[in-house]
Amino acid sequence: MDIIAGETGTILKNWTGRLRVALVYPNTYSVGMSNLGYQTVYRLINQRENVVCERVFLPDRSATQVFPRSIESGRPLRDFDIIAFSISFESDYSHLLEILQTSAVPLTSRERSADDPLVAAGGVACMLNPEPLAAFIDCFFIGEGEALIDPFFDRFDPERDRREMLKVLAREVPGVYVPMFYEVQYHEDGTLRSFTPVESVPAAIERGYARDLSSAVSCTAILSPHTTFDRTYLIEVGRGCPHGCRFCAAGYVYRPPRFQSLEHLKAAMAAGVALTDKIGLVGAAVSDVPGISSLCAAYRDADIRISFSSLRADALSPELLETLRQSRVKTATIAPDAGSERMRQVINKGVDEAAVLSAAETLVAEGIPNLKLYFMVGLPTETPADVDAVVTLCKRIKHRFLASSRTRGRMGEITVSLNSFVPKPMTPFQWAPMDDPEMLKRKIKRIKDGLKRIPNMRLHHDVPRHAYIQALLSRGDRRVASILMGVLRNGGNWVKTLKSSPVNADFFVLRARKTDEILPWDFIDHGISRSFLENEYHLALKGKASPPCPMADACRLCGVCT
Incomplete structure (x- = not known):
């Protein structure tokens, strides 16, 4: 058994008489094992007595092992x-093809026979738009593992004719999508004309949705020192976010937001503390969890380090601040996302400048010496004044930061993280065009020049060309498969591939979509009405904000709760 040294919780099963599943994260071990969703699926599959599930990762480039x-x-x-x-990020699509090729598994679904393994895929990237991978995947899991795993394995039979078995799965398990059962046609201008079933399967794929998360809190299944978080026991405190930032897919595909009960979180914390002194609370809106302050207060005098995946600038309670201080946190993160108040209205951030400045001052006063600030460039309706506002806000934050640091006699550092906006499916911005890479480079340079003379402030930014590729893979349709094949042939060289490809990538990335256009992901039913997303898009273009999700069963606003 080739078990990673230092792992705690690895599940080992005899293969005799059991269905054999390879759960593949198309990236390295340290990245994959830092993903709580991946670990949760591993645990859920192995809970079935008739199944053995083992983990597979992209081999380390420096290792002698050449295949997974x-x-x-x-x-x-x-x-x-x-x-x-299990796919979280579009950037791993090319790794998926590489893993299949080096494992001698036929790349496309139509090339595989009954002697080949069934190739499936799930994860948040697939929930948004699986179409660029449609040629390579036999079936997709669209939705949450808690709702899909048992129904799928209750019906899966490796001895049955594969096509007939996939029909049964597509008909009987909401969330199972089999691309071969659907036909796509295009208009002369390249836009989608139709997406229709060619077998007796549902015309729309209803997401798998776990209405009740409390049956089992998603926690770290295997504790390992060889991950980004280094023996941190991760606990999912909730799923989804009520604030409705218009760029954030998680705020829409996981509607309505669900939070774990305080009782279940206390039990999960106790289980984690028994294994390690590092606890990581994970969620899109950790500070919104009911009772989160009292949960942290319960460990005030314990030698436990508690970290948070996200905290809003306007929700820093004394208990949360005390937890950060006690956990010896050296860097706290604030995400204004935009520099101007106007842009924060456009994206529906719901946090004003006063809250951002107050949070910066308070965090430093609590003994956290360093700040990290997240911003985006290329947002819809962005003007040069909005770009300059990022510099202005950073300077104001630095002023508060400096004043608060002086009282403590210690000067820390501010890191500004600047990322290119990528319009995502299933959000109000799914119709918006993306800025071209040259425009993004100019905006980044403008901010870089504005901040370069400020002491104790560093700027990190993404590569606009990489953001362009992310947009292509997140917004493309089945024709993008040929580009992925080209990248595989060209050894990962995207520049060479895009230059030689007959498929125009700009068509998917830089083009504004009409709101009545059929989008590649429209066949997925996440419960949100298209008219709601369209209305949010129009409000964004007018610079108007919307209230947060009320998380009430009686609400009929977005359509999910009907």
């Missing part, structure tokens, strides 16, 4: 009945 093998038994992918990819 499972962590638990060292077996190659071809030994498994199912190869199930």
Whole structure:
């Protein structure tokens, strides 16, 4: 057994008489094992007595191993009945093809026979738009694992004719999408004309949705020092976010937001503390969780380090601040996302400048010496004045930061993280165009020049060309598969591939979509009405904000709760 040294909680099963599943994260071990969703799926599948699930990752480039093998038994992918990819980021799509190729598994679904493993894929990237991968995947899991895993494995039979079995799954398990059962046609201008079933399967794919998360809190299944978080026990405190930032897909595909009860979180904390002194509370809106302050207060005098995946600038309670201080946090993060008040109205951020400045001052006063600030450039309706406002706000934050630091006799550092805006499916900005990379470079340079002479302030920014590729993969349709094949042939060289490809990538990235256009992901039913997203888009273009999700069963605003 090739188990990573230092792991706690690895699940080992005998293969005899069991269905064999390779759960593949198409990135390295340290990245994959830092993903709580991946670990949760691993645990849920292995809870089934008739299934053995083993982990597989992209081999380290420096390692002698040239093809992927499972962590638990060292077996190659071809030994498994199912190869199930867990995909969080579009940037891992090319890794998926690389893993299949080096494992001698036919790349496309139509090339595979009954002797080949079934290739499946799930994860948040697939929930948004699976179409760029449609040619390579036999079936997708659209939705949350808690709602999909048991119904799928209750019906899966490796001895049955594959096509007939996939029909049963597509018909009977909401959230299972089999691309081969659907036909796509296009208009002469390249836009989608139709997306229709060619078999007796649902015309729309209803997401798998776990209405009640309290049956089992998602926590770290395997504790390892070889991850980004280094033996941190992760606990999911909730799923979704009520604030409705218009750029954030998680705020829409996980509607309505669900929070774990304080009782369940206390039990999860106790389980984690028994294993390690590092606890990570994970969620899109950790500071919104009912009772989060009292949960943290319960460990005020314990030698426990508690970290948070996200805290809003306007929700820093004394208990949360005390937890940060006690946990010896050296850097706190604030995400204004935009520099001007106008742009924060456009994106529906719901946090004003006063809250941002107050948060910066308070965090430093509580003994946290360093700040990290998140901003985006290229947002819809952005003007040069909005770009300059990022510099202005950073300077104001630095002024508060400096004043608060002086009282403590210690000067820390501010890191500004600048990211290119990528319009995402299933959000109000799904119709918006993306800025071209040259425009984004100019905006980044403008901010960089404005901040370069400010002491104790550093700027990190993404690569606009990489953001362009992310937009292509998140907004593309089935025709993007040929580009992915080209990247594989060209050894990962995206520049060469895009230059030689007959598919025009700009068509998917830089073009504004009409609101009556059929979008590649329209066949997925997340419960949100299209008219709601369209109305939010029009409000954004007018610079008007919307109230947060009320999380009430009687609400009929977005359509999810009807």
